[in-house]
Amino acid sequence: xxxxxxxxxxxxxxxxxxxxxxxxxxxxxxxxxxxxxxxxxxxxxxxxxxxxxxxxxxxxxxxxxxxxxxxxxxxxxxxxxxxxxxxxxxxxxxxxxxxxxxxxxxxxxxxxxxxxxxxxxxxxxxxxxxxxxxxxxxxxxxxxxxxxxxxxxxxxxxxxxxxxxxxxxxxxxxxxxxxxxxxxxxxxxxxxxxxxxxxxxxxxxxxxxxxxxxxxxxxxxxxxxxxxxxxxxxxxxxxxxxxxxxxxxxxxxxxxxxxxxxxxxxxxxxxxxxxxxxxxxxxxxxxxxxxxxxxxxxxxxxxx
Numbered sequence: 001x002x003x004x005x006x007x008x009x010x011x012x013x014x015x016x017x018x019x020x021x022x023x024x025x026x027x028x029x030x031x032x033x034x035x036x037x038x039x040x041x042x043x044x045x046x047x048x049x050x051x052x053x054x055x056x057x058x059x060x061x062x063x064x065x066x067x068x069x070x071x072x073x074x075x076x077x078x079x080x081x082x083x084x085x086x087x088x089x090x091x092x093x094x095x096x097x098x099x100x101x102x103x104x105x106x107x108x109x110x111x112x113x114x115x116x117x118x119x120x121x122x123x124x125x126x127x128x129x130x131x132x133x134x135x136x137x138x139x140x141x142x143x144x145x146x147x148x149x150x151x152x153x154x155x156x157x158x159x160x161x162x163x164x165x166x167x168x169x170x171x172x173x174x175x176x177x178x179x180x181x182x183x184x185x186x187x188x189x190x191x192x193x194x195x196x197x198x199x200x201x202x203x204x205x206x207x208x209x210x211x212x213x214x215x216x217x218x219x220x221x222x223x224x225x226x227x228x229x230x231x232x233x234x235x236x237x238x239x240x241x242x243x244x245x246x247x248x249x250x251x252x253x254x255x256x257x258x259x260x261x262x263x264x265x266x267x268x269x270x271x272x273x274x275x276x277x278x279x280x281x282x283x284x285x286x287x288x289x290x291x292x293x294x295x296x297x298x299x300x301x302x303x304x
């Protein structure tokens with residue numbers, strides 16, 4: 001495989017960052033995953049961390065070097081993440097269940113498979129033009145699909161933050177699976193949270209991704225979205241991949257040809273609960289250490 005991949009996450013104007021992102025690859029398969037946590041204190045961060053870390057760990061265990069069935073893997077991994085978050089809440093006697101949206105994609109044999117719950121999105125672009133994207137599991141998407149609001153009204157509608165499908169909580173998720181999508185050299189997949197896609201049009205996303213190498217393009221997207229959102233902007237996170245070797249100026253694709261069959265490389269940021277100064281005293285080092293131990297216990301129990 002040859003590809004260029006880049007991930008990043010920013011706090012934006014929020015007091016804390018509940019987004020998480022990761023990618024992992026073996027010699028013949030690539031995984032990308034993004035999650036947007038929901039919940040008070042820092043339990044939203046925990047839910048999102050459990051989701052991306054558990055899915056990444058399951059990929060590490062099963063991509064040897066290919067997944068047998070990418071759709072089956074994605075569906076099972078999201079359900080396992082849901083169970084882990086649910087039991088985290090039960091075992092810690094939380095007054096409310098932390099939840100998270102999630103979008104994940106597997107690429108192998110020049111084909112992409114993806115799955116999602118909630119309103120974290122995947123976009124597939126070819127030469128700057130949209131080929132496919134996920135459909136949000138949200139109230140405003142339902143209103144748009146029924147013709148009751150326009151696409152322009154979706155980003156400003158008072159119910160735009162209402163999500164009816166997620167990981168965590170008492171109701172099992174309905175994991176939506178994509179059709180398998182063959183890829184061409186130069187195709188770009190972008191996985192991102194609503195803090196990014198809510199600020200930029202599809203045309204803006206496509207034109208910026210087409211204009212720069214993937215690492216610069218993703219940073220440019222976040223710069224534009226963060227500036228447009230202002231001081232009260234949401235967290236912003238993304239994983240972007242340019243598939244193949246299109247010979248684009250500045251692009252330096254990674255080749256997995258010489259990787260050992262049993263090796264998996266993972267990029268996953270360590271759990272943290274960094275937040276702005278007025279919240280600093282509400283989260284102690286003991287809170288963070290306890291959360292890390294609980295996350296690791298959940299991953300160990302549910303990632304088999």
